[in-house]
Amino acid sequence: MSNLTLAFGRPTLADRLFSRSLVTDLILIAAGTALTSIAAQLIIPLWPVPITGQTFAVLLVGSTLGAVRGALSMTLYLVLGAAGLPVFAAGGHGSLLASPSGGFVIGFVFAAALTGWLAQREWDRKVVGTFxxxxxxxxxxxxxxxxxxxxxxxxxxPASLSRFFGTTNLLRATITTGILPFLVGDTVKALLAAAILPASWRLAGRADKAASENEG
Structure with missing residues (x-):
């Protein structure tokens, strides 16, 4: 009888390193939450949305754990922050409703699910696919x-918009503060992942080959 597990579908990089079991899944989910919490403290303080290491951690967790465990890890992250633990950027916590960056945090759950789903279809085994x-x-x-x-x-x-953003146009203010500061960093994160994940799969394959040869 197979062990109970939260890891559904094709194996991910985590499954190459650890055997599937409910206990292992819970540890990996908690580890993904912890990694994201730590990455959230790597921050360049901009307002209203800071630059952090969160997105890299989120997408990495999704890619390594798969769709279900990745999404659960980010859901746990969101719940812990909303419950008062200082896991959000710069030690933030509490309700996301009034936070300008609240939607980005909620999006983490779905982004991890998507990258996990793609990883389970082996996108993370090639440089272009990972990017x-x-x-x-x-x-x-x-x-x-x-x-x-x-x-x-x-x-x-409107006066506050003009003072903070130099415009009263909401769309322009949103683009200026929510997209433009992050484009370079997002590209670098994707390139870094494209170097790390396929290389990790190659190393795992070599380790399996070496183990087989030693057994032979």
Whole structure:
């Protein structure tokens, strides 16, 4: 009888390193949450949305754990932060409703699910596939974060928009603060992942080959 597990579908990089079991899955989910929490403290303080290491951690967790465990890991991250643990950027915590970056955090759950789903279809085993997977996950985060940011900025008086962003145009303010500062960093993160993940798969394959030869 197979062990109970939360890892559904094709194996991911984590499954090459650890045997599937419920206990292992729970540890990996918690580890993904912890990694994201730590990465959130690597911050360049911009307002209203800071630059952090979160997105790299989110997409890496999704790619290595797969769709279900990756999404659960990010859901745990969101729940812990909302419950008051200082796991968000710069030790932030509490309700996301009034936070300009709240939509980005919610998008983490779906971005991890997508990159995990793609990894289970072996996108993370090739350089181009990994880059495209991280790019797609980033688009998902923007898809949740930008409308949220637009809505929050819409609560600002026009005078405040003009003072903080140099414009009263909500769309321009959203693009200026929610996209432009992150483009270079997002590209670098995708390139870094494209170097790390396929190389990790190659190393795992070599280790399996060496183990087989030693047994022979």
């Amino acid at each position: 495209l997977s991280f790019a797609a996950g980033t688009v998902v985060i923007y898809a949740f974060g930008l409308p949220w940011l637009y809505t929050v900025l819409g609560t600002f008086p």
